[in-house]
Amino acid sequence: xxxxxxxxxxxxxxxxxxxxxxxxxxxxxxxxxxxxxxxxxxxxxxxxxxxxxxxxxxxxxxxxxxxxxxxxxxxxxxxxxxxxxxxxxxxxxxxxxxxxxxxxxxxxxxxxxxxxxxxxxxxxxxxxxxxxxxxxxxxxxxxxxxxxxxxxxxxxxxxxxxxxxxxxxxxxxxxxxxxxxxxxxx
Numbered sequence: 001x002x003x004x005x006x007x008x009x010x011x012x013x014x015x016x017x018x019x020x021x022x023x024x025x026x027x028x029x030x031x032x033x034x035x036x037x038x039x040x041x042x043x044x045x046x047x048x049x050x051x052x053x054x055x056x057x058x059x060x061x062x063x064x065x066x067x068x069x070x071x072x073x074x075x076x077x078x079x080x081x082x083x084x085x086x087x088x089x090x091x092x093x094x095x096x097x098x099x100x101x102x103x104x105x106x107x108x109x110x111x112x113x114x115x116x117x118x119x120x121x122x123x124x125x126x127x128x129x130x131x132x133x134x135x136x137x138x139x140x141x142x143x144x145x146x147x148x149x150x151x152x153x154x155x156x157x158x159x160x161x162x163x164x165x166x167x168x169x170x171x172x173x174x175x176x177x178x179x180x181x182x183x184x185x186x
Contacts, residue, residue: 003132007139015147040105056126073183080175
């Protein structure tokens, strides 16, 4: 249960102001079928985060037990600091938009997640909770949906109300806290 809650919280907070959240806003403005957009986000996130989580579990086997917690804790702290850097919307790929809301959302979201902060966080979380990889996958996926579904339905209004700077600072704090806890409990 720790893996699910930690993964959900970390990704839901880290996603605020992220480029994939901006992509959700773009897709919601472009397509009327909000259910198709959300289904595309769900499928893309499940595929991307499942691959990322399994990568994290695979990488964990090469980390010596003595340095593992330090490496994982340090990784959480680095990702936390990375969250302070604002993302830009790079969703100008209009070629896939002709295939409709579901396909465009799925493809663009999957591509946007490659190398993204939340994908790296998923790798790290899976390495930290390697015995609960499915909980990490579900937690990060649900966290992604928790951050993006409101944007699909009420994006422009929501983004006017939430300070992205404060959201980034809170997300940074959560990741640094996870890093410190990982190191201390080693």
